[in-house]
Amino acid sequence: MLHKSHLLAKSELFQRCSEELTHSERIALSYSRAITIGRFYKLEAEDILLTTPRYWEFHTDPILVMDCSAGTLLTIHYNLCCGTFARYSASRPELAKILEKMLSFQMMGQFCLTELGHGLDVMNLGTIATLLPDGSFLLNTPVMNAAKYMPPTAPCGIPCIAIVFARLIVHGEDRGIKPFAVPLHDGYTMAKGVTVKVLSPRGASRPLEHSLTYFTNVRLHPEALMDTMDKPENVRQGFFQQISRVIVGTLSMGVSALAPMKIGCFVTARYSQRRVVTDASTGKLRPIISFRTQHAPILTVLAHIYVMEAFIKKCVTLFSDNSIDFGLRHCIAAVGKIGLLGHCQESLISLSERCGAQGLFEVNQLSVLHADMRGASIAEGDLLVLAIRFTMELLIGRIEFPKPNDPSGLLAQRELSMIDELRQLIFGSRHHRDRRLESLILPYCQPLMEAIGHRFAYEAAVEQGVDERLLNLYVASFLKKDSAWYSEHAGLPRSEQHKKEQQAIDTVLPSLDQLLQGINIEPYCTAPIISDDMWGRYVDSLKTFTEVPPLVRHAKKEPREDTKIRAML
Ligand SMILES: Cc1cc2nc3c(=O)[nH]c(=O)nc-3n(C[C@H](O)[C@H](O)[C@H](O)COP(=O)(O)OP(=O)(O)OC[C@H]3O[C@@H](n4cnc5c(N)ncnc54)[C@H](O)[C@@H]3O)c2cc1C
The missing domain is CATH 1.20.140.10 (Butyryl-CoA Dehydrogenase, subunit A, domain 3)
Structure with a gap:
């Protein structure tokens, strides 16, 4: 049976050859594809929380790997971020409201767990959230190695909120690692005290702006803490419960x-x-x-x-x-x-x-x-x-x-x-x-x-x-x-x-x-080598140089940067 996204896969948005675009155009295209897939699937909180058949249908849909950057954005958004919100939203109406915005893609969700210095031993992470006398929290990256690594947290044209895992400090006591809901940016400008440094591209894979994220005295209102302030009896078990969406992941x-x-x-x-x-x-x-x-x-x-x-x-x-x-x-x-x-x-x-x-x-x-x-x-x-x-x-x-x-x-x-x-x-x-x-x-x-x-x-x-x-x-x-x-x-x-x-x-x-x-996969195969017809269309779309000099052919337009360099050589 064909996957339900097969017509979407054949649309211009997914068929266009992104390899010819600039880096930032490719990133924008991946966001646009991610939101289109999300609005097509319309997963609900229950699907994510209970990992229903619709949840698995989504994760096995080949549309996610036609552009894996879109797929990555969606798995972070749905499973890690919405999934964590869904755990708490039944008893927390303010979190339920944010979740609704994320599910309708008015807002993207990120998940900041790993740190530069703490990957597989993330239980020893260093980000700190300190309780203040008025019940609010102060979120800090105390050392460079505690920078959150490497969710794509840079502004992307749509507001973004993250679950940030930090060590909760109450009156000097370490209460364990807890999730906090932290607005990162409004789509264009970073929130006060949040700094993002975009890492250079991974290379070979589809591009996505993986980043380092730092927090400097970010003031969080009391509701930002998603869990209780209690210290878990069993710290290790408590930690794995907090990050249970990673296990689903x-x-x-x-x-x-x-x-x-x-x-x-x-x-x-x-x-x-x-x-x-x-x-x-x-x-x-x-x-x-x-x-x-x-x-x-x-x-x-x-x-x-x-x-x-x-x-x-x-x-x-x-x-x-x-x-x-x-x-x-x-x-x-x-x-x-x-x-x-x-x-x-x-x-x-x-x-x-x-x-x-x-x-x-x-x-x-x-x-x-x-x-x-x-x-x-x-x-x-x-x-x-x-x-x-x-x-x-x-x-x-x-x-x-x-x-x-x-x-x-x-x-x-x-x-x-x-x-x-x-x-x-x-x-x-x-x-x-x-x-x-x-x-x-x-x-x-x-x-x-x-x-x-x-x-x-x-x-x-x-x-x-x-x-x-x-x-x-x-x-x-x-x-x-x-x-x-x-x-x-x-x-x-x-x-x-x-x-x-x-x-x-x-x-x-x-x-x-x-x-x-x-295996019903043809609609998702864009490789031009699969048929003479596709190869012909691919060749027609390529940048072409003939005996007509590039500067003459582009005479009416401002020459492209790469053409200028060739002309100088
Ligand atoms: C595509 C992508 C997307 C990501 N998105 C997110 C995200 O959205 N949010 C987020 O928080 N993180 C994200 N990450 C980070 C990811 O969670 C970490 O990369 C992962 O947990 C591994 O940590 P590390 O890379 O620091 O590896 P390290 O901890 O440095 O481990 C490197 C290697 O050290 C060895 N090693 C480490 N520990 C042990 C051990 N106990 N026993 C034996 N060998 C060991 C292994 O060979 C291991 O492969 C993403 C990563 C990738 C690749």
């Missing part, structure tokens, strides 16, 4: 990785069907898709896509089930994010390499999606550190992840054997925080979480009736990644592993076109 980031895989796969497949070379033995033209080295990665990514679709459904269902322990739901979000982003990043690299030089150009979507998704791998749960945290919890039995339905399956066997090996290391040491043990275990955390995710995804796909040929290819694609293990423990010598994968590819190959149609 972990899975939201994860599910957004499916659309880039689909776009990458579709673009590479269509290009490979169009692109021909002369066959060395017959002298005839043949499309590059006919090479094993071309269709194998495309079919493999297709198998991953179909399995990931089922994986997302399973993770979302379990994550949204409030009867399940919160720690386990967080772990499911982590397994989901690690699995999805791992597949996504690997597939975008392997696919873009198969498009030759065309794979390097932003306009063809592959390289820019890879850079955008690198950001998604870090934001709202860095993959490695998520893996370290949950591997430890699983190994010491603090969290029980659902066991394999079929422990004799190849993926399940490998997962269980990895867990077994790591547990033996732990039980043989004095304490699970022992430094020597840490050195042995840490490098295996991400591979273990990936292994759990692969097995869990496979089971989800079996349960949801995914085509058996795709399931076989999914499993076969992992054998070469740990060839020695499958050879030593699963009785599969390398030649068998290779044969299994080749057979799986052969059985899927005849259905390539049907499988590509089935």
